[in-house]
Structure formats: C-alpha cells, structure tokens
Amino acid sequence: MSEVKKDNKKGKWKTDKSRAKKQYKKKRSTRFQDIETLDRRIAIETPSQSVYYYKYLEGHEEKESRKKTVEEEEVVGSKKFVKTNDTRKVKIRFKDLPISNYTSKGLQNAEYTKMTEVQRCAIPHALKGRDLMISSRTGSGKTLAYLVPLVEKLYRQRWSSLDGLGGLIIVPVRELAIQAFEVLRSFAGLHDLSAGMIIGGKLVQVEKNHIASMNILVATPGRLLQHMNETPLFDYDNLQTLVLDEVDRMLDMGFAEELSQIMRNLPMGRTQTLLFSATAKKSLQKLAKNVLKTDFTYFCMNSYDSAASIMTGEKDAAEEMKEEGSAKDPKYITPLKLTHKYVCIEAEHKLDTLFSFMKSHKEAKCIVFFSSCKQVRHAYESFSKLKTGASIMEIHGRQKQIKRTAIYFEFVERKSCYLFATDIASRGLDFPAVDWVIQVDIPEDTDTYIHRSGRTARYKYKGTALVMVQPHEMKFVEKLEQMNIEMKKLKTNPNRTLSVTSALQRINAENSDLMHLAQKAFICYIRSVFKNGDREIYDVKKINHEAYAASLGLATTPIIEFVEGDDKKSRKSKIQKLREKAKLKKLEKQMQEMEREQEIKEAEGDEEDIEFQDQESDEDLSQQDQEDSLDDEQEQQQEEDDDDLFVFKRKIAPDDDLENEPEKFETKTKFSKNSLKKIKKGGVSQGQNKVFLDKDGKPISSLEYHIQQDTIKLKTEDDLDDNVKPEDYFNKLKSDLDKNKGLDNQIALDRLKQKRIKRKRQRQEREQLKEAAKYESASEEFEEEDTHKRAKYNEE
Ligand SMILES: Nc1ncnc2c1ncn2[C@@H]1O[C@H](COP(=O)(O)OP(=O)(O)OP(=O)(O)O)[C@@H](O)[C@H]1O
Numbered sequence: 001m002s003e004v005k006k007d008n009k010k011g012k013w014k015t016d017k018s019r020a021k022k023q024y025k026k027k028r029s030t031r032f033q034d035i036e037t038l039d040r041r042i043a044i045e046t047p048s049q050s051v052y053y054y055k056y057l058e059g060h061e062e063k064e065s066r067k068k069t070v071e072e073e074e075v076v077g078s079k080k081f082v083k084t085n086d087t088r089k090v091k092i093r094f095k096d097l098p099i100s101n102y103t104s105k106g107l108q109n110a111e112y113t114k115m116t117e118v119q120r121c122a123i124p125h126a127l128k129g130r131d132l133m134i135s136s137r138t139g140s141g142k143t144l145a146y147l148v149p150l151v152e153k154l155y156r157q158r159w160s161s162l163d164g165l166g167g168l169i170i171v172p173v174r175e176l177a178i179q180a181f182e183v184l185r186s187f188a189g190l191h192d193l194s195a196g197m198i199i200g201g202k203l204v205q206v207e208k209n210h211i212a213s214m215n216i217l218v219a220t221p222g223r224l225l226q227h228m229n230e231t232p233l234f235d236y237d238n239l240q241t242l243v244l245d246e247v248d249r250m251l252d253m254g255f256a257e258e259l260s261q262i263m264r265n266l267p268m269g270r271t272q273t274l275l276f277s278a279t280a281k282k283s284l285q286k287l288a289k290n291v292l293k294t295d296f297t298y299f300c301m302n303s304y305d306s307a308a309s310i311m312t313g314e315k316d317a318a319e320e321m322k323e324e325g326s327a328k329d330p331k332y333i334t335p336l337k338l339t340h341k342y343v344c345i346e347a348e349h350k351l352d353t354l355f356s357f358m359k360s361h362k363e364a365k366c367i368v369f370f371s372s373c374k375q376v377r378h379a380y381e382s383f384s385k386l387k388t389g390a391s392i393m394e395i396h397g398r399q400k401q402i403k404r405t406a407i408y409f410e411f412v413e414r415k416s417c418y419l420f421a422t423d424i425a426s427r428g429l430d431f432p433a434v435d436w437v438i439q440v441d442i443p444e445d446t447d448t449y450i451h452r453s454g455r456t457a458r459y460k461y462k463g464t465a466l467v468m469v470q471p472h473e474m475k476f477v478e479k480l481e482q483m484n485i486e487m488k489k490l491k492t493n494p495n496r497t498l499s500v501t502s503a504l505q506r507i508n509a510e511n512s513d514l515m516h517l518a519q520k521a522f523i524c525y526i527r528s529v530f531k532n533g534d535r536e537i538y539d540v541k542k543i544n545h546e547a548y549a550a551s552l553g554l555a556t557t558p559i560i561e562f563v564e565g566d567d568k569k570s571r572k573s574k575i576q577k578l579r580e581k582a583k584l585k586k587l588e589k590q591m592q593e594m595e596r597e598q599e600i601k602e603a604e605g606d607e608e609d610i611e612f613q614d615q616e617s618d619e620d621l622s623q624q625d626q627e628d629s630l631d632d633e634q635e636q637q638q639e640e641d642d643d644d645l646f647v648f649k650r651k652i653a654p655d656d657d658l659e660n661e662p663e664k665f666e667t668k669t670k671f672s673k674n675s676l677k678k679i680k681k682g683g684v685s686q687g688q689n690k691v692f693l694d695k696d697g698k699p700i701s702s703l704e705y706h707i708q709q710d711t712i713k714l715k716t717e718d719d720l721d722d723n724v725k726p727e728d729y730f731n732k733l734k735s736d737l738d739k740n741k742g743l744d745n746q747i748a749l750d751r752l753k754q755k756r757i758k759r760k761r762q763r764q765e766r767e768q769l770k771e772a773a774k775y776e777s778a779s780e781e782f783e784e785e786d787t788h789k790r791a792k793y794n795e796e
Pocket residue numbers: 111112113114115116119136137138139140141142143144278427428429430432454458459
C-alpha cells in the first residue's frame with residue numbers, strides 16, 4: 001500500500017506515487033534542458049564540414065592559450081587540417097566533449113579519461129550526426145569511438161524503452177559482439193536504455209522474446225537477418241545509428257549479400273551510419289558508396305600522431321582508397337609500440353622452437369597462432385603432456401560457443417599463459433597485456449598478419465609479434481617490409497633449442513588418439529598451404545613432408561595427393577564421387593567374396609574361419625581406410641564450415657606446378673595395412689593386437705618396440721621426463737601384458753562372433769544382389785531388343 005502524506009503548502013493529500021511522478025517530470029525537464037545545452041555545444045564545438053580534424057598544437061601551455069589562440073592550418077584535398085591550442089576546439093579528454101553527464105560519469109567510472117587518436121577524430125564528427133568511414137590500426141580504441149556517439153544520439157533523441165531499436169552494431173563474429181557489448185555495459189549503465197546481443201550459438205527463441213524491448217543491439221549478420229525474417233515483433237523502423245565494425249572482415253567472410261539484405265530492410269536514408277575497419281581496402285569502396293550518404297567523412301589513420309588524410313564525398317574517398325592500393329604509403333597500420341620479428345626455420349623445427357621459447361618465457365602472456373584447428377588441438381594436447389612449465393589454453397572453431405567465451409574471459413584474466421589459437425582469435429578480440437604473438441605458421445595473407453599481430457601492443461602497451469617463416473616463404477617478409485613494417489630477424493641458437501621430436505613420438509606411441517591427431521594436424525597444415533593460391537610463397541613441394549611428419553612424432557608420413565580447384569564445391573562433389581566409388585568397390589568385393597565363400601563353405605573349420613576373419617579384417621581395414629578418408633573429408637569440411645564464421649575464406653587458384661600431375665584427388669591418406677592396424681588396434685590390449693614398425697617401417701614385436709622406445713626416451717628426454725630404469729620398465733610391461741591376456745582372448749572371441757553374424761547377413765545380401773543383377777540384365781536385353789526394333793521401324 002502506498003504511503004499517504006499531506007502536502008502542507010497546498011493542504012492537499014499526496015501519495016508517494018504522485019511525488020515520484022513529479023520528481024520524474026522534474027528530472028525529465030532538467031534532462032531536456034541539458035539536451036538543449038548539448039545541442040548548442042555540439043553546434044559550436046565540433047568541426048564544421050570544411051575542417052576534418054583539430055589537433056592540439058603542442059608547446060603552448062593551456063594558460064597561455066587562454067591569452068592567445070594559435071592556429072595553423074594545412075589544406076588536404078577539399079578540407080582543412082587545423083592545429084590549434086584552443087581547448088574549446090581541441091578535445092583531449094572525454095569530459096571536454098559535449099556529451100551527457102551520464103556518459104561522462106560512466107566513462108570516468110570505467111577509467112576512460114583521455115581519448116585515443118581515433119576517438120578524438122571520430123567522436124566530434126559523429127556527434128554532429130555525420131556518416132563516417134574509419135580505417136584505423138588494431139587496438140586504437142575504435143569501439144568507444146562508435147559507442148559514445150551512438151549512446152549520445154539516443155540520449156539527445158530522448159529515447160525511451162518504448163521507442164524500440166535505436167542503435168544497431170553489426171560485427172562479424174560472436175566474440176567481438178560480446179566484447180563490444182561489455183564495453184557498452186562498462187560506461188552506459190547510467191542511461192535509461194536497454195541493450196542486448198543477438199549472436200549465433202544461442203537459443204533463437206530466447207532472443208525472440210527479448211528483441212522487441214531492446215534499444216541497442218549488438219549482432220552478427222547471419223543471426224540478425226534471421227530475426228529480421230522470422231521475428232514479427234522486431235521493429236527497426238526508427239533506427240538512429242547503424243555501426244558496421246570490422247567491415248573489411250565481414251566482406252572477406254562473404255557476408256556481402258547478408259549485409260546488403262540487412263541494409264535493404266533498414267531505413268538507411270534516416271540513419272547515421274558508421275563504418276569501421278582496421279585495414280583500408282578497395283573492397284570497402286563499393287560498400288561505402290552504397291551505404292553511406294554522399295557527404296560522408298573518411299578517416300584513414302596511417303600515422304600515430306595524425307589523421308594523415310580525410311576526404312569528403314564518395315569521389316574523394318574512392319580516390320583515396322585507390323592511392324592506398326598502390327602502397328605509396330603504409331596502407332596497413334600497426335601499433336607503434338609493436339615490434340615485428342621473424343625467425344627463418346624449416347617446418348620441422350617449428351615445434352622445437354616453440355617449445356624452447358616456452359621454456360625460456362614461462363611467465364609470458366602469449367597467443368600462438370596455427371593454420372588449422374587440428375594443429376591447435378595437436379599442439380595443445382601434446383604440449384600439455386610435455387613439461388613446458390607454462391600454462392596453456394586453446395581456442396578454435398571446433399569448440400562450443402559457451403566454451404570459447406569462457407576461455408576468452410579466462411585468458412583475459414590471466415597474467416601469464418599461452419593461448420594456442422586459430423584465426424578465430426586473430427581479429428578484433430581485445431586481450432589485454434599480451435606480451436607476444438607467435439605465428440607458428442605464416443598467415444594466409446598480410447591482412448591476417450596485421451590482425452594477428454594486433455592482438456598485442458594494444459592501447460598503450462608494448463608487444464612483440466614473432467612469425468616463423470620457412471626459407472622459401474621469405475617473400476612474405478618482403479611483402480611486409482614493402483608495407484613499411486620493419487621486420488627484425490631473430491636467430492635461433494641450435495645449441496639452446498630443445499628437441500621435442502622423440503618425446504612426441506613416445507606420446508603418440510602411447511596414445512593412439514594423439515597419433516591420429518598428429519596425422520590430421522599434418523594433413524590440415526599441408527592442405528592449408530596448398531589451398532593458398534600464391535605459389536610464390538605457399539608451396540607444399542618445398543616442405544620436407546617426412547621431416548615435418550617426424551617432427552609431429554609420426555612414424556610414417558601420411559601421403560597426400562592434390563587436385564587443382566580444390567574448392568568447397570568440387571570437394572563436395574568429390575566426396576560424393578568417393579562415396580560412389582566406395583560403394584562400387586564394396587559391390588565388387590561382395591561378388592568376389594561370393595565365389596570365395598563357396599570354396600570356404602566346402603573347406604570349412606574354425607581354423608579356416610579364423611584365417612578368413614584375418615583376411616576380412618584386412619579388407620575391413622582397407623574399407624575402413626576409405627571410410628576414414630571420407631570421415632576425414634567430412635570432418636575437414638565440417639571444420640571449415642565451423643570456421644567459416646571465424647576465418648577468412650581462402651582463395652583457391654589453379655596450381656601451375658601441379659598442373660601436369662595425373663589423377664589427383666584432395667587429401668587422401670595412404671597408410672599401409674600394418675600402420676593402420678597399429679592405429680586402429682591400440683587400446684586395451686597393450687600391444688598384443690598391435691603391429692609395430694621400426695624406424696625403417698619393418699614390423700617388429702611389441703616387446704622390441706617398447707624397449708626401443710624406452711631407449712629413445714632415456715637417451716633424449718632427460719630434461720623432459722623422469723628417467724625409468726630399463727629393467728623396471730621391461731618388468732612392468734611384461735606384467736601388463738599378462739594382465740590383459742584374458743581380456744584379449746575375450747575380445748578375439750567376440751570379434752569372431754561378430755564376423756559370423758556379418759557373413760550371414762552378407763550372404764543374404766548377395767542373394768538379393770544376384771536376383772537384382774538377373775533382373776537388370778533381363779531388362780537390358782529387353783531394352784536392346786526394343787531399341788533395335790525401333791531403329792528398324794524408323795528405317796522402314
Ligand atoms: N580512451 C581510452 N582510455 C583507456 N583505454 C582505452 C581507451 N580507448 C580504448 N582503450 C582500451 O584499448 C584497448 C583497445 O580498444 P579497442 O578494442 O576498442 O580497439 P580496436 O581499435 O577496436 O581494436 P581492433 O581493431 O583490434 O578491434 C581496449 O582494451 C580498450 O579498453
């Protein structure tokens with residue numbers, strides 16, 4: 001029940017409710033006055049169309065500036081670049097801006113006081129309601145540059161929860177959406193606005209229930225479009241500000257169509273649009289032309305202290321972009337406090353180098369990039385087993401969204417840790433205080449290099465990017481140097497580099513899953529190199545496959561064959577073909593078996609049963625081989641589909657060098673039957689069912705194998721693992737083998753049973769097949785006869 005009090009002045013009885021209403025009205029009216037003042041200030045204090053940027057003229061103290069205003073103008077294109085000490089024009093701190101107290105206080109609470117260069121450039125223009133396009137280096141503070149004006153616009157529009165969607169931020173990936181949302185929450189909490197995220201990987205229905213009540217949304221393109229099509233309550237007709245962040249990446253990821261559909265749905269004529277990207281690429285030109293108003297302002301921040309250029313109007317901007325394409329200036333911008341280093345080593349020494357680095361930088365916070373998920377998985381699993389002394393985490397597209405988010409936040413919190421990652425983590429993600437970015441494999445292009453290395457040296461911090469380059473990939477370093485990125489060469493000291501090869505071999509031998517992972521890591525790496533069209537740098541033939549496979553701890557080298565045009569479509573059809581081929585082979589085999597079966601029936605006996613079973617199991621394995629290859633394909637396909645949201649789609653160009661190669665097919669691993677047995681049959685039996693191979697690929701007994709492994713271990717891993725005496729190990733092995741003997745017999749019996757059931761089923765299938773074949777040949781004869789008759793009839 002609400003409390004009732006007498007208003008003494010007017011002698012009226014008033015409820016708490018009406019008092020609250022009055023207070024609200026008062027607050028509202030002061031707020032509106034506040035808004036009027038803000039509007040006036042914006043009109044005076046922000047640059048006019050003819051000025052693109054006010055820069056603080058150093059060497060003039062503020063006190064002096066009050067006495068005498070100094071201004072220096074420089075004309076760039078159709079605009080003025082003004083250096084001045086007039087603090088009414090030059091805004092250095094957020095609190096100097098014509099923004100609401102809510103935002104100003106929120107920023108202060110979140111410890112954002114001084115603006116970064118891109119914020120100083122962009123916010124005043126954006127506050128005035130202009131369309132902007134901004135290319136600025138990684139970690140320069142673009143997120144606040146668009147969030148502050150977006151929130152302010154809604155405030156000045158007196159936006160309330162009933163007004164629906166007022167601000168929309170589109171980002172390419174979920175992690176970036178979470179990050180932008182967090183920044184928004186950090187400073188805009190005092191405003192009376194609701195904000196939410198709509199990103200893939202969450203329940204659509206939950207989003208549908210809340211979407212109508214949101215004033216600001218951070219969204220990924222796919223999910224946004226889905227809601228536009230499916231959620232009737234989603235109202236965006238009043239949209240005030242649209243932000244496209246990392247727009248270059250969205251285009252690279254193939255979101256152009258989604259974006260243009262989204263734009264068609266939005267009231268673009270009435271909406272202020274802000275485009276942000278870390279790189280200035282020609283592909284943005286078309287989008288800017290379609291999306292932005294004709295008098296849009298373009299900032300390209302290609303030096304730390306100044307916005308070197310800014311143009312107005314699509315014509316100028318187009319010209320500007322063309323110039324950047326010619327690499328006259330550094331067209332890509334990397335943070336000033338970022339040091340770029342490279343080390344020239346062969347592929348087979350990469351893991352050794354990484355391991356040695358980790359041993360000597362245990363306390364560092366690093367992100368380590370690999371080309372594919374499987375490499376990340378393999379490196380993570382195997383390095384976790386080696387004693388590096390550093391803590392390791394992994395992030396890649398095969399993880400569930402919820403896990404990835406948890407990893408992201410955990411890594412953010414860590415003081416020292418190694419995050420093994422695919423390019424999922426290369427763009428836009430803000431990991432504070434990262435000391436090193438290590439690129440174990442060179443990225444697919446220079447753009448990705450910029451983004452990967454931009455994960456360190458963010459804001460005011462220092463950082464180093466280290467890329468491992470193979471001798472034949474040195475052109476990549478040259479390309480970076482041509483972009484005015486100073487690359488320093490690091491030399492490795494072979495005496496101080498620790499080798500992990502034998503340790504990895506041992507781990508693989510003990511764990512068949514890891515062995516399988518190593519094989520996949522090998523295949524995925526080679527495949528990623530092959531898929532890159534730039535043969536001057538990315539050339540599979542220049543990689544020593546055997547040595548690289550050995551460095552992953554593989555006893556045998558997976559053989560990989562390639563075809564040109566190895567793109568998704570052709571891969572899909574190839575998978576289809578492979579499936580058909582497998583089916584055909586299966587049919588052929590069944591026919592052959594029919595005859596063999598006949599003979600076996602007569603020859604009978606359990607002994608023979610066993611022999612046949614062995615033969616069958618070999619066939620099973622080769623069948624399995626094919627199925628595995630299919631699985632690999634599908635998994636690879638799946639992996640790429642998963643990663644599509646996170647990684648650049650790679651361009652596939654015809655491969656000149658491999659043009660004349662006969663019958664080629666996408667990656668297909670060929671293993672000998674023995675090596676397959678070794679992979680498939682590891683498990684409970686500790687070697688009784690396994691077939692082991694020595695260094696030269698010759699079969700050896702399991703005992704010999706383990707002794708050999710033991711010797712290798714004792715010889716080379718003094719610093720990695722505890723030493724075990726050979727006799728102790730030998731005895732333990734023996735007792736383990738004895739323990740599992742009974743279990744192995746049981747397994748053998750079960751398998752025999754299964755085989756019998758399978759053979760019975762096959763027999764039935766064969767009979768059906770025979771019937772079908774009879775019917776088919778009869779119908780063929782009939783058809784032939786029919787055609788013959790028709791031909792004769794036509795002749796007549
Ligand atoms: N004015 C500021 N004061 C203090 N810290 C800031 C300021 N602006 C940005 N930062 C910090 O700098 C870091 C980088 O900012 P942000 O993520 O916005 O950069 P970005 O340009 O969007 O980078 P990327 O292109 O990689 O996405 C963040 O940790 C952010 O908190």
